[in-house]
Amino acid sequence: MTVPNGRRLAATDDIGVTSAEQWRGAITAPSIAIGPGRLVVVAPHPDDEVLGLGATMAARSSRKAPDLFSGRGPGETGATDTSTHDPSDVVVCVSDGAASHPGEVAPEEMRGRRKAECEAGAREVGIDLRMLGLPDGGLSADAVDAALHPVLDELAPTTVAVTWSGDGHPDHHVCAESVRRWWRDARARGRGGNGDAAGDGGGDGDGGGDGDGDGDVTLLEFPVWMWHWASPGDADVPWERLRRVAADDRAFDHKRRALAAHASQLEPQSSAPDATVILPPAVVERFFLGAEWVFA
Numbered sequence: 001m002t003v004p005n006g007r008r009l010a011a012t013d014d015i016g017v018t019s020a021e022q023w024r025g026a027i028t029a030p031s032i033a034i035g036p037g038r039l040v041v042v043a044p045h046p047d048d049e050v051l052g053l054g055a056t057m058a059a060r061s062s063r064k065a066p067d068l069f070s071g072r073g074p075g076e077t078g079a080t081d082t083s084t085h086d087p088s089d090v091v092v093c094v095s096d097g098a099a100s101h102p103g104e105v106a107p108e109e110m111r112g113r114r115k116a117e118c119e120a121g122a123r124e125v126g127i128d129l130r131m132l133g134l135p136d137g138g139l140s141a142d143a144v145d146a147a148l149h150p151v152l153d154e155l156a157p158t159t160v161a162v163t164w165s166g167d168g169h170p171d172h173h174v175c176a177e178s179v180r181r182w183w184r185d186a187r188a189r190g191r192g193g194n195g196d197a198a199g200d201g202g203g204d205g206d207g208g209g210d211g212d213g214d215g216d217v218t219l220l221e222f223p224v225w226m227w228h229w230a231s232p233g234d235a236d237v238p239w240e241r242l243r244r245v246a247a248d249d250r251a252f253d254h255k256r257r258a259l260a261a262h263a264s265q266l267e268p269q270s271s272a273p274d275a276t277v278i279l280p281p282a283v284v285e286r287f288f289l290g291a292e293w294v295f296a
């Protein structure tokens, strides 16, 4: 499939890019509650899961295992209410992230850094992590399907969230389409159907909103790069599908610390004057808009 929106990768933090402050003043959407059961967040690269749904994951983890953020270890769960047996949420990170600094950091070096960062970030939001380790830089549909679909079958999520297919990064698109194929198959096998979703509204894909009401698997997509290339009301964004996921300040504190774990994306990785910083502060702030956001 052709890669959509490739030009959007050129989005920068220059004048004309919508600031976090401008987004805060403009963005509004109906709220959505992610239901009980297992949430699986599919991240094409290490850090996408935190950028998109870090606060949501932290809030859910603290509800499922109240001891998690209380300073006690996981083995000291005396006060945890285990009566619900709600399965833990899981991040599935598809690529190894090794291609984030081509020409600056050797891929084998970056691979180790990003694995450690992803593990630390997952601990901070209290979520289990699976790393599929596909080579970063040009994920293919076949490779992602082969690695990801068996894991989704095994994890059997109630809700699966993935980067938005129109986000503007080819890997985000490939992963979104792969998850959608799995979701359609799961629905055909009797596990699926966003009974509560909003419908496609003319956006890309079918929006997961044409389910049969069984509601066994809900499909959500979260924007990452959209916050950098889009502006409020942008005609390329399916705003009618946008939903607001509420999270409190404490959950956002966990998100901020989880993101800090991804230091290779926040700080220059060499002393070169033009060393790349993938996520400078102004970019990071666009992920702290008072809530988290998904296309339903």
Ligand SMILES: [Zn+2]
Pocket (backbone or CB within 6 Å): 044, 045, 048, 169, 171, 172, 224
């Ligand atoms: Zn990414």
